[in-house]
Amino acid sequence: MIKKIPVLVTGVGGGGNGHELVKTLRLTERYRLIGVDMAETSFGLFDVDEAYTVPPASNPLYIDTLLDICKKRQVKILMNGSEPELNVISKNKECFLSAGVLPLINTANVIELGLDKWATITSLKKHGFCVPESLLVQTEAEIPKNFILPTVIKPVVGGGGSNNTFVVQDYDELEFACRYLIRQNKSVLLQEYVGTPNDEYTVGILHTLNGELIDSISLRRHILSGLSNRIKVKNRTERTELSPILAISSGISQGVIENFPEIRQGCEAIATAIGSKGPLNVQCRFVDGKLYPFEINPRFSGTSYIRALAGFNEPDILIRHHLLGETLPHKSVNYKFGYGIRGLTERYITELQPVQPWLKTPSF
Known part of the structure; x- marks a missing residue:
């Protein structure tokens, strides 16, 4: 029997990025999956080989807990399931490398850039890319009296899953949304609304951790279904x-995967310009022949499992290359085109065996 590679995946709650990564790696038989989350009833904890609860990423014990798991369970690869975890793991990357654990994350500079939406827009403009008209608002006094309507308003930092994001169509709404976020001590990004719901794409650009481009994959989003959208309004x-x-x-991304060469090549140029090394996603719209990127997510995508079903298993490719020394596939869009559709899956447990906190488990 081939010994499976121990992989630690954090933040494996149901519907989140961590659980999607667990499903993605399950498509192969190479890995022994160790999943952790804050809550003992997190859905993904029931889909891994070993499951533990750990402190939140904001807890000072978080990194030491992960390092202890990695040491005692001989973990070789670490993958994060949420952006707060990505941030703290990035800052402690050398601790994991020193322990013989490879975090599959981008560079600290790219992560810092992608987690700050205003820094993202500023960088894209600096490199000559088209972006929606944008404005940073940090105080109530800076709320504009004149801006292109309709406007997308969102926090500069955070807002995963489009939390605290608004589409406004007049200045009363614009002022209300800005004040609401500012009074939560959030800096605010205003962006011109461009295109239509049929023009939106999520694009994955995969580089090795050394910066060599492997390939890219583009999904045109179907965003008007209830599962994929919580923000839609009549155009007034x-x-x-x-x-x-x-x-x-x-909401939960789904849609069609095709070649989309103009979109992929444009997003590859963006990833190259900012120095991406590892997984990266560009959120964009393509309108009248122009690519309008509006966010960069410096991590594996929530559509990783859909991409793997199409034949582009990003974490598996990186592990096989960096850990097993396999030759990279040639960039050739060597995956199947089709539709990625999603739904909800339930699990009912009559005799719940509580998942144990790691710090209370014995040494192995």
Whole structure:
């Protein structure tokens, strides 16, 4: 029997990125999956080979807990399931490397850039890419009296899953949304709403951890279904070119994977320009032949499992290359085109065996 590679995946709660990564790695038979989360009833803890609860990423014991798990369970690969965990793991990357554990994350500079939406837009403009008209607002006094409507308003930092994101169509709404976020001590990003719901894409660009481009994959989002969208409103403006419904992706991504060469090549150029090394995702719209990136997610995507089903298993490719020394596949869009559709899966447990906190487990 081939000995399986121990992989630690954090933040494996149901529907989240960590659980999608667990499902992605399960498509192969190479890995022994160790999953951790804060809550003992997190869905993904029931889909791994070993499950433990750990402190939240904000807890000073978080990194030491992960390092202890890695040491005692002989973990070789670490993958994060949420952005707070990505941030803290990035800052402590050398601790894991010194312990013989390889975190599959991008560089600290790219992560810092991607987690700050204003820094992202500023960098994209500096490199000459088209972006939606954007404005940073940090105080109530800076709320503009004049800006392109309709407008997307969101926190500069955080806001995963489009939390605290608004689509506004007049200045009363704009002022309300800005004040609401500022009074929560959040800096605010205003962005011009461009295109239609049919113009939105999520694009994965995979580089090795040394910066060699492996390939890219693009999914045109279907964002008007209830599962994929919590933010959609009737268009009340006179801008009929934007379609009768204004919507942005704010749920579980699904859609069609095709070649989309202009979009992929444009996003590859973005990833190269910012020095990406590892997994990266560009959220964008493609309107009248122009690519409008509006966010960069410096991590594996929530659509990783859909991509793996299509034949592009990003974490598996990186592990086989960096850990097992396998030759990289040639960049050739060597995956299947089709539709990635998603739903909800339930599990009912009559005799719940509590998942144990790691610090209370014995040494192995």
